[in-house]
Amino acid sequence: MVELDETDRRLLRKLQADASLSLEQLGAAVQLSTNSVWRRVKRLEAEGVITRRIALLDPQAVGLGLTVFVAIKTGDHSFAWLSRFREAASAHPEIVEIYRMAGDTDYLLKLHVAGMEDYDRVYKKLIAKVALSDVSASFAMETLKNERALPV
Amino acid sequence: MVELDETDRRLLRKLQADASLSLEQLGAAVQLSTNSVWRRVKRLEAEGVITRRIALLDPQAVGLGLTVFVAIKTGDHSFAWLSRFREAASAHPEIVEIYRMAGDTDYLLKLHVAGMEDYDRVYKKLIAKVALSDVSASFAMETLKNERALPV
């Protein structure tokens, strides 16, 4: 964990919202010269606080408007099973997030798919590759908030 | 929904992985001149396929290593309740995603917090603002995959 001052936090908030801001614009926002900003950003990258810069796409525009959450229970808690599951699930680009959970569900998956049929296709492929004792899918009807920024 | 050719898809995959690539680097990857790449990217932005470019932070580095999913049921399905809930939940930067779900749970929230205590703090603030008939939190023990790229 890295120590951050208020200026770092303000820069991080700005960059999490819009990474295309110029050093000059960032400087104006935090009251610093462009190259003080440059140095801070470089430092934050070197410290591993900023990991990368990516482009975000509109899911609707690329025809992947349905978000699905899948809660999975396994009867088999062996390491071999975990390896198989991890490999099988990772191979599907539709599965964008995988968590090992505490409590009732063992694994939680998040998927971006075109529609129900597309989800069903992925589901069938997954159960063909690895044994799952209980699979429960929940479909998102509406996305009320989808923030990628961490609250720094 | 926008029609994309194979070159568009390859550019989108590249930019979703790393938006700091120069037009020259992108051109080398898709066998196109920097100029053609520039026009395609501009078009994809104009069409709303590429929405924005953001910086990603390491959750561990900024001390927000715990991901929590919260399934919520409400007894009150009025529009007034939805407005209140949406407003209350949106106000918390720790709540990064909110979905209205089909099926058993009404709403699913995803949070990034420092730890259990931090979650509890947000939970208490939320229930103080809006009536929730059933709240069930699930904590992620391990993140096996966390891909932001859509499978184009």
Added chain:
DNA sequence: CTTGAAATTTGGCACGC
């Protein structure tokens, strides 16, 4: 040792072909 101004280099952008 830290900060900002000025110089240099690189990449983004607009035109003609």
Added chain:
DNA sequence: GCGTGCCAAATTTCAAG
């Protein structure tokens, strides 16, 4: 879709506090 040149922004150097 490609080549050329202009302009803006990123990066490096350097001088001052």
